[in-house]
Amino acid sequence: MSQGALSQRVHIFYCKVEKVDPPKKTMDSGVNFSQDADLFTKQEQALEVRKPKLVRFVMTGRERFIEVMEYGEFDRGPNYELGVWPQTAQRWADEGLPPGTLTYNWFVSEPYLGIDRREYTPVNFGMIPPFEVQVLERTDRYEIIRHANGIVTKALIEGSVDGGRMCMDQYISFPVANRDDFRKLKARYVAAIDERYPVGWRENLAPGWRNRDYVLVLGHNCSACGFYWRAREWMGTENLSYAWYDQPDLMHEMMEFYADFTIECAKPILEETDVEYFNLNEDFAMKTGPLLSPDTFRKFIYPHLKRLVEFFKAHGTRYVALDSDGNPEPLIPLLMDAGVDILWPLERASDMDPLKIRRKFGKSLRLMGGVDKREIAKGPAAINKHLAELRSLVEDGGYIPTVDHTVPPNVSWDNFRYYMDAKRKLLAGET
Numbered sequence: 001m002s003q004g005a006l007s008q009r010v011h012i013f014y015c016k017v018e019k020v021d022p023p024k025k026t027m028d029s030g031v032n033f034s035q036d037a038d039l040f041t042k043q044e045q046a047l048e049v050r051k052p053k054l055v056r057f058v059m060t061g062r063e064r065f066i067e068v069m070e071y072g073e074f075d076r077g078p079n080y081e082l083g084v085w086p087q088t089a090q091r092w093a094d095e096g097l098p099p100g101t102l103t104y105n106w107f108v109s110e111p112y113l114g115i116d117r118r119e120y121t122p123v124n125f126g127m128i129p130p131f132e133v134q135v136l137e138r139t140d141r142y143e144i145i146r147h148a149n150g151i152v153t154k155a156l157i158e159g160s161v162d163g164g165r166m167c168m169d170q171y172i173s174f175p176v177a178n179r180d181d182f183r184k185l186k187a188r189y190v191a192a193i194d195e196r197y198p199v200g201w202r203e204n205l206a207p208g209w210r211n212r213d214y215v216l217v218l219g220h221n222c223s224a225c226g227f228y229w230r231a232r233e234w235m236g237t238e239n240l241s242y243a244w245y246d247q248p249d250l251m252h253e254m255m256e257f258y259a260d261f262t263i264e265c266a267k268p269i270l271e272e273t274d275v276e277y278f279n280l281n282e283d284f285a286m287k288t289g290p291l292l293s294p295d296t297f298r299k300f301i302y303p304h305l306k307r308l309v310e311f312f313k314a315h316g317t318r319y320v321a322l323d324s325d326g327n328p329e330p331l332i333p334l335l336m337d338a339g340v341d342i343l344w345p346l347e348r349a350s351d352m353d354p355l356k357i358r359r360k361f362g363k364s365l366r367l368m369g370g371v372d373k374r375e376i377a378k379g380p381a382a383i384n385k386h387l388a389e390l391r392s393l394v395e396d397g398g399y400i401p402t403v404d405h406t407v408p409p410n411v412s413w414d415n416f417r418y419y420m421d422a423k424r425k426l427l428a429g430e431t
Contacts, residue, residue: 014280054429060213061116065276069319069342069366078215079116080368081106081402082345083422086164087409091142095413107221115304118215120207121269124196125262127188131175133338148181149233150175150185176234179250185234186257191264202272209273218266218278226282226322227258228292228300244296253302257334259304263311274316277342280305285326287350302334309339319366326350326407329357336365345369347404354393354401367393368400376403376419377410383419387426388390394426 004039049408055073067074083106093099101112106206109117130148137144146152152172159166178183191340198205209216225233231242231254244251266278284291309320321342322335327350346369354370375386393399401423407416 013425024330046157061118062213064116065215066318066402068397068400070204071363073264074397076429077394079114079424079427080118080400081110081113081115083107083408084407085409086161087159087166088407088411090161091409092413092416097413114424116215118217119277120208120217120220120223121273121430122210123223123265123269124218125265127185127218128193128195129192144172151233151236153324164329166383168322174364177239178247179253182234182250182254188263189257191261192268196265197268206272206391209275215276216273218269218275218312221279221323222281224262224265224280225307226280226284228282230258231255234281237419241291243293244300255300259308259383260301262308266312267315270312270315270317275318277319277321278312279315279321280340281323282328283323283325284331285324285328285350285405287326290326290328290331290340294334297331297334302338305335306338313339321368327352332357332361332365334402336361340365342366342368345402345404348353348372349404353402354390354399358393358399363396363398366398369402369404369417370399371401371410371423373403373405373411376415377412378409379415380418381417381421383422385420387419391426395429404407 055075057075059067059075060361061078064074065078068077083104089102089104092102092202097255103110107118108120109115122223127149128205131150133148134146135143136152140158142153142154142159142185144154151174153169154172155166155169175185196387201298209392214397229266231251231431234254271273279286290297312320320339320343321344322340323344325345325347327347329336335343341364343357343365344367346354346357346367348370349372352370354367357365370390375382387401390399390401394401403419
């Protein structure tokens with residue numbers, strides 16, 4: 001439904017909201033984020049930005065998402081979640097959840113739990129052709145596998161469920177060690193060829209995208225990955241950490257290539273439809289901070305991230321989101337200056353408190369995630385207390401609460417179901 005159609009609806013009640021854009025945060029503004037963490041919050045308070053109120057008509061998923069992201073009027077908050085470990089699904093089945101109750105495709109929807117619909121334009125941003133998957137060695141305890149992305153890992157068999165491991169693999173080798181390796185690998189990344197899109201997508205899918213009432217995302221989650229993610233995938237974390245210093249020419253070439261390739265793959269889709277957002281998956285942080293310094297980020301990634309974001313926003317992409325586990329807080333000013341609008345999933349074990357992040361960086365940075373999975377495991381009392389702390393953010397807008405990663409197997413079905421019921425009430429403004 002169009003905004004014009006939305007404006008013609010009859011409100012049961014209406015509260016005027018004066019929306020004031022927060023001051024623009026740029027790296028050239030002379031503002032030191034670390035020295036004056038509350039500066040932008042104080043400026044917003046001085047401008048008397050007023051809280052939006054819930055309205056009592058039913059909105060489409062697309063309308064609701066946009067209004068929340070724009071701090072406007074909304075009937076309730078969007079209900080999204082990420083997913084569960086395979087071991088969690090097995091536990092819930094053992095606890096009596098009937099087979100087929102859940103689809104476990106939560107990035108798209110989950111009707112039983114009221115998770116709202118999102119759709120994703122199908123684009124293959126990966127290797128074409130991929131490497132041949134091979135089991136190089138297998139014992140009773142582990143297997144050594146060459147994966148489709150060329151990485152060789154040693155994986156523990158014990159405790160695995162449907163391919164989901166109970167612990168991370170041991171990484172043995174990667175496809176790129178030097179510039180010659182990378183130039184050979186690029187032959188698998190020819191952009192915008194027909195094989196990257198479903199047959200007949202312009203005729204069969206694009207018309208529905210243009211007339212949608214749901215949120216449309218460019219590419220499935222983790223399909224395009226991100227600058228750091230791809231380089232780590234090609235080289236490995238340790239090798240990459242050295243390469244910023246030992247092979248700077250290679251790293252400049254990688255970052256430039258990633259941006260160029262992603263833009264070219266996205267162009268055919270954006271010629272046919274606009275989208276609500278494009279997501280970069282980076283995972284460039286650990287528990288206490290980023291895996292690369294702000295200076296390294298600024299030198300290698302920032303220029304190409306900025307032009308990537310500028311391309312997307314000039315071609316019908318409303319928002320650019322970025323996913324990083326761990327604590328990427330020192331990189332947030334650079335992300336914002338490059339034009340990133342949304343940060344998720346805000347892992348609480350890494351001190352990514354959404355209330356703290358909002359106070360420090362203001363409303364230009366929208367947030368998703370931030371519900372501590374550890375609190376859900378503790379049961380109803382802890383869940384109620386934890387969600388109550390997030391109420392002001394939900395009411396303000398610009399924030400969508402979800403579990404701060406996939407749900408681990410220490411969360412029972414009863415506790416998760418209680419969390420989803422309590423979150424539904426929070427999103428609807430119920431006490």
